[in-house]
Amino acid sequence: MNEQQQTLLQFMSQQADKLGVQTMQHIGLTFISLFIAVLIGLPLGIYITRKKNISGLVLGIAGILQTIPSIALLGFMIPLLGIGAKPAIVALLLYALLPIIRNTYTGITGVDATVKEAAVAMGMSKWQVLFKVELPLAMPVILAGIRTATVINVGVATLASYIAAGGLGEFIFGGISLNNTNMILAGAIPAALLAIIFDFLLSLVQKLNVKKIKGVVKIAPVLLIILSCLYFIPSAYGGKLTAGFTPEFMGRQDGNLGLISKYGLKIHTIVISDAVMYKAAQEKELDVISGYSTDGRLKAYNLLVLDDDKKIFPPYYAAPIVREDALRKFPELEKTLNLLAGTITDSIMTELNYKTDYLHQSPERVAKDFLVSKKLWRAEKNGKEGVVRIGSKIFGEQYILASMYSMLIKGHTNYDVSTKSGLGGTKIVFDAMTNDQIDFYPEYTGTGLLAILQAPAKTVNELQTSKDSTYNYVQREFSKRYQIKWLKPIGFNNAYALMMREKQAKDLNIKTISNLKRYLESK
């Protein structure tokens, strides 16, 4: 425990620069969107107290906006606003609107009718009634709404890193894909603290008496603007091309670290989630992205893989990894899973991915068509001899593989299957496995070596000569450390790749990573 804390503190002090930048971005994002949400929500809330017949409609729409899942909302924003700060701020502001509009509305309608009547009867104009009576009396309720919105925003802002808007989400999601607990905590703890601190400060303001609130409300806009500016301080954008890399790629030896150390590549880089990266490249928001060599989206989005002329992206096998106790419990399992071994080559996998990613066929259909063509498909036996639990990560290829395994088990054995697909990143799915939540899932030896085992640089260098030696190493270590068995490789290689839009690569005459480096350094 002590050691764990130590290393967390070490990690945080080591990454103090990044942590500071991310925290400021986080605060900035939260408050820019909050500021705009107040600018929109407050007048709108006041307006609907005057036009009661549309109040239901406005509150309804704001309510619906808030039920849209954050990731989906961020996704919708990309075609409209691209990636980065703009869509993140708009998404956050949409979430913050409801509590602000609703509380303004209830606050003002809740003001004692006789007090309002007295104000009117004394000869106050509509505006005087609003500013001298209604708003001051509704202020505690309005502030409660702003407080709710702030806490929501601090939380949702962690997702901004999905679309390259920065914030503490970079550490959190980086940590999840790199299986790095300290990194997760380095993002999550400050995010939680921010929420607690802002909540507490606003609760103090809320409790002030009306007189003092007046003062605070006057300085609030200034404060909001200052906090909002935090976002812009760190982001000194520049560079000819922009790269978008996944958090996992950012932290791996065979990823960005290698690009820097072996190629000396210096490119303006932003961190972005795998889910939106390809779309952003197509929308010309990004020029260079990290991806997998077998990804179907390569073809779907007309992307070109840059030749890795210095060989920093070693090829890795994909294979199912299984809990050893599950193999004992289900004696037929290993044999059945190995039916797929060696059947899917690079080109087949790319083709299958293309079918789901571009032709939008369901992973089940793609899986079944393939198994039928290989004469591996059999009708379900509806077996009752126990349930095998399959896991998968949250992208297309894993869904297809999980479907195939599910069909094989149902058709070839008397076991039933339950599938837990879409388990976020490596850490989430692997933790599910070690905690006996799932029995097996498809994994890549490179991820096993670098993200899970976190092998020392020396070992990694030795192993990178051959993909078989990597396979042997992870197989041995997994069995020893986790009692998990690597079954036979499925066949295709999985390697990182740098990609650009085909047209841009041609225009700039870039074919290899070295070409890219030269282009970036020219002029």
Next chain:
Amino acid sequence: MIKVEHLVKTYGSVKAVDDISFEVNEGENMILLGTSGCGKTTTLKMLNRLIEPDSGNIAIDGKNISEQPPELLRRGIGYVLQNNGLFPHYTVGENIAVLPNLLKWDKAKTQKRVDELIEKLHLTKEYLNAYPSELSGGQQQRIGLARALVTDPPVLLMDEPFGALDNVTRSSIHREFKALDELKRKTIIMVTHDVQEAFELADRIALMDKGKIVQIDAPADLLFNPVNEFVRGFLLEQRLQLELKSIKLTDLWTHLTDTGKKINPSMLSSDIGIWEALENFKFYPRETINIINQHTKEVKSITFDQLMSAFSKHKNLQPHE
């Protein structure tokens, strides 16, 4: 001063105010009396345009109010509500100064006026920085009155101003209300459902029923010359008390016998009602009270028994209804 003609206000099928006409003279205290829902508040609020009538005319000082900007109109009319309507986020001082601040009076003038009112309403200055919620109901109501009086408007509208107060507080406020010089020169229209209150404070009473005025007269006329059964029935239950309030000592003068024993120097005017005279016995238990006839300057000193027998002699002379 105020002239109301054929005022009508309907809510859906409810005729809240149904063709009402009346006049109020300058300095008069007119009370709209009636059971709950008979249209008193609606009538009152049309006078300062909190409610716009469906039809009819209202003129104040000869000027049609519908032709004046409502804000300006309202600044010239004081308004006091049952639940005082004080601003909870303003101190007592700020509450009283709302209108002077809207009118941009200079600070010293406002302060002087506020201090003056505080004194007249028997409040101490230490309340100026308190918030309304820290005050008793009676005190809040006084602040409400002070706020309405601060610019000395010629007209005052009051909607059940003492309705939320307990009996003891109410009768003490009634006494202050009658004594307050600021109110003597004002034209007041007050709404109440309390018959006793109406008889105590009104120069004239407009008794309303179902949106119409049934009878509009001085309290004694309402009591002794009711226009119909409704009016008689309305006052029946509290008749004795009302008689004691509406019959003045002047009316009994000939029946009162002077004991000649002027034990103390205090002097009551014969313009007060019997009820108030009786209260003097109650509060200052003496054998006799001294009464001075305002017209002849004659003084009589009487006992409780003499007052009561004078009352019954007076009653016996009234035509039987």
